[in-house]
Amino acid sequence: MDNLDRSILNRIQKGFPITSRPYLEVASQLGISEDEVIERIKGLKKTGVIRRLGGIFDSRKLGYKSTLCAIKVPEERIEEVAEIINHHLGVTHNYLRNHPYNMWFTYIAPSDEVLMNALHQIKKETKIDDLIHLPATNFFKINVNFHLKEDA
C-alpha cells in the first residue's frame, strides 16, 4: 500500500460521492485518472484492505434490534460452539476473548421477539445456559473510520 492508496482510502471511507461519476470525482480531487482510481480500489479489495464498498446501515433506523452476547464455553468445545453460533444469519460478529465469558457475538434481528427466540435457540443448541445478553441502552459513539497517515 502506498501513499496514493492511503489517500484514496481516506477519501472513500466516508462521504463517497453520490454523483453519476463518483470515481471521476475522487480522481479529479487527487489529480489522477478515473481508471486509476477504479483499478486501485479493485487492488485494495483483492488484497483485503477494503472489506466492502457500499452502505453501512443503522439497524435501529431500519426497525431491527441488535444485541451483544457473551457465553461461557468450555475450552474443548470452542470450535464446535463457534460453528453453531455462526450458523445463525443474525450473528454478524463472533470473537474469542480473554475472559471466563470467552465467546462474544452480536445478533441483529427484525424484532425483539425474533431476537429472544434466537438466543433461546442458541442456548438449546449449544446446551450452554450461561449466556449474558447485553443490548446497548445508550449510544455515545458509533464510528468506524480510520484516518491513514499519508506521509509514510
Place this chain on the structure above:
Amino acid sequence: MVLTEIDKKIIRILQEDFPLSPNPYQDLAKKLEIEETFLLKRIEFFIDDGIIRRFGAAVKHREIGYEANAMVVWQVEDTRTKEVGKIMAGFEEVSHCYERPTYPQWQYNLFTMVHGKSKEECEEIAKKIAHSVGVWDYRLLYSSQEFKKTSMRYFCE
C-alpha cells in the same frame, strides 16, 4: 418512517458489492428499473435521515496497521454513566462507546472499542481514559480469534 418496497430494494442492492464501473449508480438503477436521479436522491435521503450510517469503503483495520483492538469494559457508577460515556466518546482512539445492562455475574456497564498498533498501546490508551474520567475498575478484552465478521443483510429474511 415507513420504507416503501422500492426503498427496501435499494437498501438490499446497496448491501451488495458496489459496482466498480464509471457509472455505478446508473448500473444499479438499471437493475432496479428506476431512474438514476431517483436513486441518487433516495441515497442522499437515507444518508441525511441516518438510515445509512456511512457510505463508502469498510476497511479491515488489521490490514492498515491497527493490529490490536481491545474491548475495554468499565464499571461506572450508575449516576455517572452519561457524563463518563460522553467523555470517553471524545477520544479519537475510541471507535465505539455504549452503555449496556449489568447482571450479578457481569458488573461492567460501559463498553469502548479501542484501537492501537499493539496491546501495549491499547493499555496506554485505556490508562489515559481512566485518568480523564476517574474510573479505575476496568478490563481490556482482546479478541484472540475471529470466528465471524460480516455485514448484516437487511430485508433478506
